[in-house]
Amino acid sequence: MATLQPYKKYNPVKYDYVAALPDxxxxxxxxxxxxxxxxxxxxxxELLSVTIGRGIIKQSELDKKDSSTLDKSKYLLVxxxxxxxxxxxxxxxxxxxxYKGIVSPACTVLRARKGVxxxxxxxxxxxxxxxYKNYVERxxxxxxDGQMPLRYTDFKRMYxxxxxxxxxxxxxxxxxxxNNEIDKFIKNKERLIELLEEQRRECxxxxxxxxxxxxxxxxxxxxxxxxxxxxxxxRKDGEKYLALENIQSWTGKIEFSVGEVEFENNAKRFxxxxxxxxxxxxxxxxxxxxxxxxxxxSEFLVLRPSKQILREFLFYKLISRSLIDFVDSSTYGTKMxxxxxxxxxxxxxxxxxxxxxxxxxxxxxxxxxxxxHFLRLKVLKEIASIKEYREALITDxxxxxxxxxxxxxx
Numbered sequence: 001m002a003t004l005q006p007y008k009k010y011n012p013v014k015y016d017y018v019a020a021l022p023d024x025x026x027x028x029x030x031x032x033x034x035x036x037x038x039x040x041x042x043x044x045x046e047l048l049s050v051t052i053g054r055g056i057i058k059q060s061e062l063d064k065k066d067s068s069t070l071d072k073s074k075y076l077l078v079x080x081x082x083x084x085x086x087x088x089x090x091x092x093x094x095x096x097x098x099y100k101g102i103v104s105p106a107c108t109v110l111r112a113r114k115g116v117x118x119x120x121x122x123x124x125x126x127x128x129x130x131x132y133k134n135y136v137e138r139x140x141x142x143x144x145d146g147q148m149p150l151r152y153t154d155f156k157r158m159y160x161x162x163x164x165x166x167x168x169x170x171x172x173x174x175x176x177x178x179n180n181e182i183d184k185f186i187k188n189k190e191r192l193i194e195l196l197e198e199q200r201r202e203c204x205x206x207x208x209x210x211x212x213x214x215x216x217x218x219x220x221x222x223x224x225x226x227x228x229x230x231x232x233x234x235r236k237d238g239e240k241y242l243a244l245e246n247i248q249s250w251t252g253k254i255e256f257s258v259g260e261v262e263f264e265n266n267a268k269r270f271x272x273x274x275x276x277x278x279x280x281x282x283x284x285x286x287x288x289x290x291x292x293x294x295x296x297x298s299e300f301l302v303l304r305p306s307k308q309i310l311r312e313f314l315f316y317k318l319i320s321r322s323l324i325d326f327v328d329s330s331t332y333g334t335k336m337x338x339x340x341x342x343x344x345x346x347x348x349x350x351x352x353x354x355x356x357x358x359x360x361x362x363x364x365x366x367x368x369x370x371x372x373h374f375l376r377l378k379v380l381k382e383i384a385s386i387k388e389y390r391e392a393l394i395t396d397x398x399x400x401x402x403x404x405x406x407x408x409x410x
Contacts, residue, residue, distance in 0.1 A: 004402035015159060017131050022400040025163045031156035033116055037109040039077035048078055048101035050086040055095025055124065056103075075102035076109050081120045083110040085127065087149045090136050094127040096120035108152050119168040125175055126160065126398045130391060161399060171397050174404035182390050189383050196376050201250065201321055203368045207361060208316045214352045217308070222345030224309050228274065228302040232295065233265040240294040241267065244278060247286040250319060254288060267295040268302050275315055276300040280338045283328040287319045301341055309351050313358040316365055317349055 007022035015027055047059040056078070078084055078097045085094035086107045103109065112118050126132055139154040163171070235241060243261040246254055270276060271293040278286035280299035289311055296302065305311050317323060327344055331337035352358050396402040 004396070004404065007400060007403050010400075017135055018161065018399050020400075021161065022163070022403070025161060025167075025400055027159050028162045029156065030158050030160055031113075033113060033118065033160055033162060034083070034110040034156070035113045036152045036156075037077070037079075037082060037111045040074050040105075042077045042102055043072040043075070045077065046099065046101040047072070047075075048084075048097065048099060048103050050084050050088075050093050050095060050103060050107055052088060052092040056084055056097045056099070058099065058101070072102060074105045076105055076107060077101075078103055078109055079111070081111075083120055083123055083127070084108065085110075085150065089127070089150050090133050090140060092128050092133065094124070096124045106149070108150070108155065117165045118162075119165065119172050121172040121176070122163075122168040122398070123160065125172070125394050129395050129398060131395060131399075163400070170404055175394060175397060178393060179390065182386055185386055186383055189379050192379050193376060196372055196379070197250070200369060200372045203372075204316055204365055205320050205322065207365050207368075208313075208320050209322065209350075212352045212357060212361070214354060214357045216350050217353050218348050218350040219308075220345060221303075221347045221349050222341075223306075224349060224351075225275070225303040225305045225314060227341055227345070228268065228270065228304050230269045230302075231266050231298075232269060233267075235263055235267070235295060240292060242276065242288070242290070242294060242296040242300070244280065244284075244286055244297060244299060247276075247278070247288050250285045252286075252288040252315065252319070254290070263295075264297050266298050268298065268300060270294060270296055270300075270302045273304055273311065275303045275305065275311060275318065277303055277318055277344070279327075279340070279344065280336060282324060282331065282337075282339050285319050285324045287315060289315045299338070301344065308353075309349070310355060310358045310362065312362045313351060314349070316362070317351070323347065 009023040010020040011023055011025075012020050013027050018027065021027060048056055049059045049062055050056055051062075078099070078101050080097055080100060082097050083094070084097060084103055084107050086104070087093070112120075135158065136150055139158055140150040240256075241261070241263055242254065243264075245261055246256060248255060270290060272291055274290065276288045276290065276296055278284060278299055279301055303314075305314050326347065327339045328337075330343045331339050352361070397404060
């Protein structure tokens with residue numbers, strides 16, 4: 001943003017999220033800019049969805065089940081260039097529409113007030129900035145955190161920045177161009193992360209299933225790992241509970257940040273000598289070696305390796321692509337495919353007889369994983385940095401701190 005200079009003249013503004021605006025810009029109550037559109041009874045129009053990441057899209061583009069009600073008589077009509085926000089406004093669920101369609105009555109539809117010229121994409125950018133979402137938090141209220149609705153009666157009392165329409169158009173044009181460039185950059189970096197993950201899996205497969213140059217044994221899994229079936233309906237205070245949502249696919253990393261998950265009455269106990277193997281949708285490869293004693297959901301198999309095989313060696317065997325593919329091919333059930341212990345327990349596992357050889361193989365895999373992880377962190381840092389840059393760029397242009405090249409003479 002070094003090439004983007006401030007405007008030549010500013011006027012002070014007495015408001016909390018902006019101290020000054022370029023000459024000719026206004027800070028107006030939303031009621032002076034927008035009015036609510038309430039048009040119902042258009043059940044046959046296409047269903048639209050207000051998303052956090054993609055703005056307003058067709059419901060048919062979502063990769064999830066349609067959760068809308070059958071009776072759509074109260075759904076709200078949306079026209080192209082209308083702005084819409086949902087109960088998740090504070091999380092970024094807002095946008096402008098390219099389509100004519102209908103949205104849930106839990107949403108609010110906005111259009112420009114008669115006689116007001118505005119570029120809806122300017123406000124699309126404004127509504128999704130961090131400062132505006134924090135501003136919304138003061139006016140939204142309800143009982144569900146993250147879903148506190150911002151009612152139009154409160155929205156209209158809020159204030160928004162209103163530059164001349166020519167400046168709105170220039171800012172939007174510049175941001176659209178920069179946003180596309182940043183999206184392409186992020187997409188390329190995300191593809192690189194996918195390639196690094198593929199490289200990691202290939203390394204595990206090659207190393208754990210390769211030639212061990214040592215005496216080996218080969219036994220069904222059920223003979224080298226005991227199935228632990230201890231269940232409980234009680235959870236002790238502070239006792240950690242693992243559900244499928246808490247486990248990253250293919251890595252075995254535990255993420256409690258997904259929030260509290262529902263506790264199952266038939267949960268299984270595990271300890272730090274066990275491996276947890278997910279039998280539901282096994283293609284997800286949710287296998288974990290826990291470093292604490294706790295409870296897990298019923299869809300995990302709790303396996304306790306014998307003294308013949310090191311726990312980490314067996315872990316890498318169980319997440320090898322060949323084993324996961326075999327287990328996945330043996331599932332039953334259509335909607336929620338799962339594999340049985342009867343099948344999984346019969347899988348033959350080849351392993352070096354000497355534990356020192358097993359440890360050497362584990363060390364080799366970990367060394368390669370460490371290199372891979374370093375590169376992965378570097379790429380993730382680049383993605384985070386460009387996202388921070390984008391947020392700062394949008395905020396500076398929307399609030400008038402910087403001017404785009406088209407406005408350098410203003």
